[in-house]
Amino acid sequence: MPLRRLVLASALAAGLLGTAVGAAAAGPLPLPSLPLLPQPQSQPQPDSLTVTVTGSGNREAEGSWKLTCDDRPGGDHPAAARACERLEGLARAGEDPFAPVPADRMCAQVHGGAVTAQVTGVWQGRRVDARFSRANGCEIDRWENVEPLLPSVRG
Helix, strand or coil: CHHHHHHHHHHHHHHHHHHHHHHHHHCCCCCCCCCCCCCCCCCCCCEEEEEEEECCCCCCCCEEEEEEECCCEECCCCCHHHHHHHHHHHHHCCCCCCCCCCCCCCCCCCCCCCCEEEEEEEECCEEEEEEEECCCHHHHHHHHHCCCCCCCCCC
8 A cells, every 4th residue: 555655655745746837837826916106186176167258249248268177266267266166056956057958948049149168178087078159048047157257248
């Protein structure tokens, strides 16, 4: 019996040795992965918008302005602090002030003038490219909902 154990042990050892030699010939074994260093948390980008208003017939309401809303409102928007405050309130309420009026919504056929506005940039971490008009009751409500981001242009 002891001879039989010796033969089995020898065969087993030879098999293991052959596997190790084969692995060494195939190249080095991969190193275990190391834990990644913690990445610094990136600060969220401040809201940064460009507002362009045309067709109002009022020189004070026409133009293009930059607005940034961070710790302090910035840019050359004429009502930066109030505009940032309004946008922050809409964000807290879960509203998207830049969403278009749904196509199937019934709107009063009231014309609020030829004025249009375009708002582009980043708000709440997402890209914005919204157009506003005062073509009907729904669009007028949408415009007035974001005042003072957009100027008051009531006739």
